[in-house]
Amino acid sequence: MKESCDNELHCRKKGMPLKEKFSKLFCELGHCREDEKKQKMEEMKRMINEMNGKEFQTVFTKECFNKMSKMIEEKKITLGNAIMLLKHVGYCKELKNILLYSFDDSSLGKRMREMIIDENEKKKDEKLLTDLCECYALLCDKCIPDELLLIIVPCLLKVASKKEGNEETQKEVEIALLALSNFIQIDFIERELYLKEITEIIEHQQKHRNLTKIAYQSAWRFFIYRYFNDYSLVDTIMHELHFGREVRRELEDLSKCVDWKRKEGGGKEAKEVILINGWLNDISYCFPSFRLYNEELAGLIGSLVDIFRASRYNYPYTNRLCLSSLRRAVEKRNMEINTFEKKGVTDLFLEEMKQLTLDDVITWNGLYFFLNISKRLKEKEDGEMDETKRKELKRKIFEKMEADGYEDVIAGFHKVFDFLNRKYYYKLSLDFSDYFVNI
Incomplete structure (x- = not known):
């Protein structure tokens, strides 16, 4: 041998x-x-x-x-x-x-x-x-057969609900929650099978902080995927368990442990980067779907801007995920427009669009972002802000874009609009005036 x-x-x-x-x-x-x-x-x-x-x-x-x-x-x-x-x-x-x-x-x-x-x-x-x-x-x-879901979900939640803080139990809980997190949104699970247990797991973590980072992310992923089949969960997710606050906290903790100046390498990324990417993927799924808005989501937008800037040069995949999440956030009509201004998203996209070398993904995301900002500022939206505040914000963004030469930049992209439409299957306006905020 x-x-x-x-x-x-x-x-x-x-x-x-x-x-x-x-x-x-x-x-x-x-x-x-x-x-x-x-x-x-x-x-x-x-x-x-x-x-x-x-x-x-x-x-x-x-x-x-x-x-x-x-x-x-x-x-x-x-x-x-x-x-x-x-x-x-x-x-x-x-x-x-x-x-x-x-x-x-x-x-x-x-x-x-x-x-x-x-x-x-x-x-x-x-x-x-x-x-x-x-x-x-x-x-x-x-998609997992219903017969198996009825066996697997209670079995894994029983393991995941263990409260002992020793290393062996933590690992058992981590694996059980990671397994649960793989149940995709088309796996319909009756709330009676999971709601009490998963809520208690998340609440216990918020009080005692004894789960691993992987386990906590997995618990949230399992829960938010259930939202796609049960919109009534939004109040528990957003207001009782504070999704925005908790994800922001996790991202900021993880980001502190990453050497952003060091290039990532193939399949050998630091575990913290893998977890950050996991959260960013989840956020990108959630932003267009969550029907409620609160200030905690606004704080989360700020964390995405920070990670985008940190990952800009050496972590392209993380950088793209931030861009995707921010772009999808502007699609959400109940995400207040002034949030993007206050948290530096408008500045970020203006900076990116002015770069001498831009790839197609960044170009498309930037154009889509400003197309939506312009569209939303041109039309009064019920419940977002009163007319006076809307006009003030409109003027502020207009003046910033004018000072940064935004109009010339957008005009320079006019010939690629149709190409980007065909490449990414999203409708960009072929009229470049639609990308401007006019007073």
Whole structure:
């Protein structure tokens, strides 16, 4: 066996493709000693940690999951070892926000669905049921059958509700909440299955701050995705649990831990950056959908501006997510326009549009932002502000744009409006006067 390990090391040094490396290690688990098995699994975990999204999807194909299922069936790998490895795959997949549609259609996905139902009926091994539920929820990126939701959601919420502060329990809670956060908005879950428990988890964290950053983000993600099927949750989300305030706090804490002057690298981003990107993705989903506005969301806008400026040069993906969130915020008619002025969003977009070199994404977002600002200031909107304040704000933005030479900048983009329409499938006006704020 020592010779086999040496050959394996030689293959890796020779540049064997990642997919082949992983497959080779996995196959060798079925015929090696326990100490070597442990060593190989640790090596596989390290490989998984280093993978970026494209590598993940290249390695964890339907074929790969089918092979795992066959090895479990033939007892070439124990169910316990398979679960340990799969849970790590799912954990990294979710943390890095990677989609793996291959699992659900595989024989392994089918095997796990059957095992969950079977174990739930037996009610003999609660730990195994929990492990199976976590694996399945972490790996499945398609709509989960109602029969499974009725088993998985209560099972994972029971683990996630543990209050002990020790490291082992924290990790259990983190994995359970991360698994729950993968339930997408088309997964309809009756509020009786989750509302009391998830509300208590978030409230307990706000009082005691004993969840990990990943766990807290996951709890919120699970909850806000439920909003898309149940708009009555908005008051709990916005006013009772203070979504805007809490996300702003998390973003500011995480941002302090990032060296924004240091370039990010492939699949090796700092965990804090991954979490920031996760929050930004969630915010981008939420802004056009939330039907209520409050001052806490205004504060959150300010945090997005700060992160945009910090990430501008070395973290392009984070930077784009900020831009997307700010652009989507202006779409929201009950997000007050003066918020964008007070929090520096107008300044930010003016600065970006004046750059000598602009890519298409930034150009489109900037044009879309000012198109909406102009449109909203031209028409009185019920409930937003009285006419006097609207005119004052209109004059202030007009004077700022005039001083910054905004009209010349926009006129320079006139020839690309139609191109950007076709590229991004969003309707930009072909009349460049629509992008100006006129008194």
